[in-house]
Amino acid sequence: MSHFLFLNASTREPGHVGNSETLARHAAAGLPAGTEQHWLKLAELALPPFVDLRHTAGTYPMPEGDARLLLDQTLAATDLVFVSPVYWFSIPSPLKTYLDHWSGWLRVPGLDFKERMAGKRLWVIATSGNREKAQAMFDSYRLCAEFLGLQWQEPLWGKGGAPDAVLADSAALAAAQTCFSLA
Numbered sequence: 301m302s303h304f305l306f307l308n309a310s311t312r313e314p315g316h317v318g319n320s321e322t323l324a325r326h327a328a329a330g331l332p333a334g335t336e337q338h339w340l341k342l343a344e345l346a347l348p349p350f351v352d353l354r355h356t357a358g359t360y361p362m363p364e365g366d367a368r369l370l371l372d373q374t375l376a377a378t379d380l381v382f383v384s385p386v387y388w389f390s391i392p393s394p395l396k397t398y399l400d401h402w403s404g405w406l407r408v409p410g411l412d413f414k415e416r417m418a419g420k421r422l423w424v425i426a427t428s429g430n431r432e433k434a435q436a437m438f439d440s441y442r443l444c445a446e447f448l449g450l451q452w453q454e455p456l457w458g459k460g461g462a463p464d465a466v467l468a469d470s471a472a473l474a475a476a477q478t479c480f481s482l483a
């Protein structure tokens with residue numbers, strides 16, 4: 301049974317739905333009935349700044365609080381969906397911090413993070429002003445997927461801007477309908 305974890309990286313204020321989430325909700329509507337799905341907005345979680353201990357302590361303790369919640373949700377998922385605006389041609393900081401924590405989770409004794417991540421599928425649903433200039437962000441996510449043996453899926457992109465702008469991108473909405481059809 302598939303278990304989709306949607307990680308929303310938008311920094312819109314609480315209660316405000318961004319374009320990336322709007323597009324991702326259209327895609328999620330096409331998930332097969334009974335597919336488990338869980339949504340988290342990263343900016344509303346208290347993920348601490350990442351600290352590089354690789355060449356001092358060398359290992360990390362099991363995370364606590366919201367970091368532990370994210371770790372547990374990540375490991376429980378068969379499918380990770382990065383719901384990601386493009387910020388400065390790159391990965392938004394809430395999602396970048398989450399990815400930095402993967403470096404710590406790789407070094408939690410006994411966790412076997414890398415082995416347990418291998419084979420999960422990684423989807424990216426993004427909005428921004430320009431598809432071509434989103435490519436660097438997609439390439440970064442794809443390289444992260446390859447590093448951990450995740451199955452990279454073709455990204456879904458829509459034209460964003462002000463809230464609901466993506467609803468005018470009929471090609472993106474049509475692509476969203478079938479985005480997860482093979483899931």
Ligand SMILES: Cc1cc2nc3c(=O)[nH]c(=O)nc-3n(C[C@H](O)[C@H](O)[C@H](O)COP(=O)(O)O)c2cc1C
Nearest residue numbers: 310318319320385387388389427428429430460461
């Ligand atoms: C800090 C910041 C940086 C941005 N940088 C870019 C960018 O480099 N390229 C671009 O096309 N749009 C950029 N945008 C616009 C957003 O990608 C666009 O409005 C997107 O739809 C926002 O997603 P959301 O509605 O899900 O929050 C930026 C927006 C913000 C707030």
